């Protein structure tokens with residue numbers, strides 16, 4: 001087997017000043033610009049996964065996602081860039097016109113489709129051993145890159161934050177990015193981490209976040225001690241995951257025309273929309289706020305393909 005020696009390039013995110021529709025100004029950490037295809041927080045989350053796969057001598061990386069997943073697109077691109085074969089276990093059926101799947105295949109990813117019910121079992125022993133029989137040795141990365149290595153990479157977001165803020169705000173799916181921000185926060189008395197869930201999960205999100213914190217801290221009491229370091233505002237999912245309202249469309253378009261920055265609709269559109277509603281209410285008007293643009297703009301293509309966007 002060919003030896004791999006991966007070097008993960010160091011890239012520093014920049015900060016843009018942006019204006020929210022409504023007039024407030026906040027800073028935006030441009031993780032969306034870290035890499036054109038390994039976008040945003042997926043760049044952060046894949047870093048230690050790829051390095052570990054390399055260290056352990058694997059030449060294949062296998063991961064999981066929906067047919068429009070940013071994580072699938074990013075893993076495929078990372079495989080191409082760093083010389084790994086990639087396998088994507090995809091929920092649902094093949095659609096040759098799906099732009100995300102087209103991109104992943106172009107990067108060389110092998111797509112393995114499974115039914116929705118089989119996908120629910122994807123983390124079980126049986127499912128994994130079937131995959132091993134079919135594909136041989138591979139480094140397993142969970143859906144969304146939501147493991148210890150993923151959280152470890154997200155802690156490094158702080159390295160690129162060189163000013164002091166009252167709030168650092170981020171959108172939440174699995175909560176790994178938020179967990180990384182909470183765990184890496186150099187001054188939690190000064191700066192609170194704010195999470196905006198994009199799914200309709202309510203209490204489930206706190207449980208997910210706790211579980212992510214536990215993966216690193218390994219102590220439930222310690223997890224509780226981090227409670228004062230963050231806030232979650234669960235009412236901005238706008239109907240649920242990938243639900244796109246006309247209000248959200250207007251918001252993302254106005255934001256783009258005022259700042260020349262494209263947001264994705266599933267994550268950052270909802271996060272910035274939430275922020276514009278929170279400032280002057282739960283977030284005092286004169287606060288210093290940094291929003292993290294977690295990338296994912298490739299997903300807009302998928303929404304267009306599904307007819308959810310023009």
Ligand SMILES: *Cc1c(COP(=O)(O)O)cnc(C)c1O
Nearest residue numbers: 070173174175176177267294296
């Ligand atoms: C995957 C993704 C998220 C969700 O991150 P989690 O760490 O799973 O909470 C947020 N924003 C974008 C653009 C994403 O692609």
